[in-house]
Amino acid sequence: MRAAVLHEIGQDKLDVLDDVEAVGFGPGKVRIRIRATGLCHSDISAMNGVLPQPAPFVPGHEGSGDILDVGDGVTGLAVGDRVLVSWLPACGSCPSCKRGQTQLCLASLMNAGTPNFKRPGGDVFGFAGTGTFTEEVVVDAGCAVPIPEDVPYEIAALIGCGVTTGLGAAINTAKVEAGSSVAVIGCGGVGISAIQGAKVQGAAQIVAVDPVASRREAALAFGATEALSPSELDDAKARITSGEGFDYVFEVVGKSATARTAYDATRRGGTLCVVGAGAMDDFLQLNMFELFFDEKRILPSMYGGGDVLRSYERAIALWRAGRIDLERLITHRVPLAAINDALDQMRTGEALRTCITL
Numbered sequence: 001m002r003a004a005v006l007h008e009i010g011q012d013k014l015d016v017l018d019d020v021e022a023v024g025f026g027p028g029k030v031r032i033r034i035r036a037t038g039l040c041h042s043d044i045s046a047m048n049g050v051l052p053q054p055a056p057f058v059p060g061h062e063g064s065g066d067i068l069d070v071g072d073g074v075t076g077l078a079v080g081d082r083v084l085v086s087w088l089p090a091c092g093s094c095p096s097c098k099r100g101q102t103q104l105c106l107a108s109l110m111n112a113g114t115p116n117f118k119r120p121g122g123d124v125f126g127f128a129g130t131g132t133f134t135e136e137v138v139v140d141a142g143c144a145v146p147i148p149e150d151v152p153y154e155i156a157a158l159i160g161c162g163v164t165t166g167l168g169a170a171i172n173t174a175k176v177e178a179g180s181s182v183a184v185i186g187c188g189g190v191g192i193s194a195i196q197g198a199k200v201q202g203a204a205q206i207v208a209v210d211p212v213a214s215r216r217e218a219a220l221a222f223g224a225t226e227a228l229s230p231s232e233l234d235d236a237k238a239r240i241t242s243g244e245g246f247d248y249v250f251e252v253v254g255k256s257a258t259a260r261t262a263y264d265a266t267r268r269g270g271t272l273c274v275v276g277a278g279a280m281d282d283f284l285q286l287n288m289f290e291l292f293f294d295e296k297r298i299l300p301s302m303y304g305g306g307d308v309l310r311s312y313e314r315a316i317a318l319w320r321a322g323r324i325d326l327e328r329l330i331t332h333r334v335p336l337a338a339i340n341d342a343l344d345q346m347r348t349g350e351a352l353r354t355c356i357t358l
Helices: 041-047 153-159 162-173 189-201 213-221 230-241 256-265 288-294 308-320 337-347
Strands: 003-005 015-017 029-039 062-070 082-085 117-119 122-126 136-140 144-146 181-185 205-209 226-228 246-251 266-274 297-300 353-356
Touching (some): 029 082, 029 153, 062 153, 153 162, 153 308, 162 246, 181 189, 181 256, 189 213, 189 246, 213 226, 226 230, 230 246, 230 256, 246 256, 256 266, 266 288
Parallel strands (some): 181 205, 181 246
Antiparallel strands (some): 003 015, 029 136, 062 082, 082 144
């Protein structure tokens, strides 16, 4: 089958190969025909080495499709079921799962070092234990979550990570209060979803901050009350909050510099929610006095900070009710020539659809 493969970390081009085979099928596994896949910024971070990932590997961890085969011992799934791919399924038995913090379950990540694919030249890994830039993938049954018939594949793929992460950051982690002021730094797919989550929660002001003009324009369509370049944030802080700072600030970039900017934009006693996945050697510096004196809550949000299955259901319910816009999110994209070209090659004459949402 065909798959988009990155041969070495740091390369900026994916190769579309037709000699890739999905491996590992057996008890407790399912084989999925991928119909749609999203490009999350975490895929880029894995490609450039910010996030740890063995190579060669197939990027992609937002996907949806149809089940082609079911291994022994798998219940609740059948051939032909429409599913989304969950890159972080809950095992149900670890301490995190028992506490109800299924987004912190590490069981599936322990298998991320096991190859998902092979070629004549050797093993190929799948990003985050999945790898959805391909026509088929074999994953643990827990990674395959059934989706209703009325949910398009493209929307299901985005719910698999970016939408769930952004919505959950606002709803589960930060618990944005109605009438509050919000700033979102970084308006890719996850940032846009955080904006929509803040809107659902009833925030009065939602300021989108991004250096890319097209992203700022898109943010307004998704619920931001205004959109600014980073250089305009201080002025907005003074104008909107009388210099006090925003009630909630979401950092959706994954860099210490933007996290520091977000901290400074947060009012005393307010909430900084860190959503972006950053590098292990990028350190955020805070002095002990400001940490004590400002009493700002710093809340990291992993995969939306809540039970992922419940979060999927909530995203679908909000979409059905017209409270969030996921159709337009599919076309909210940033030029990324090497990856776009590779995915275009995979689309040709096939049913694979792509949703580029950095």
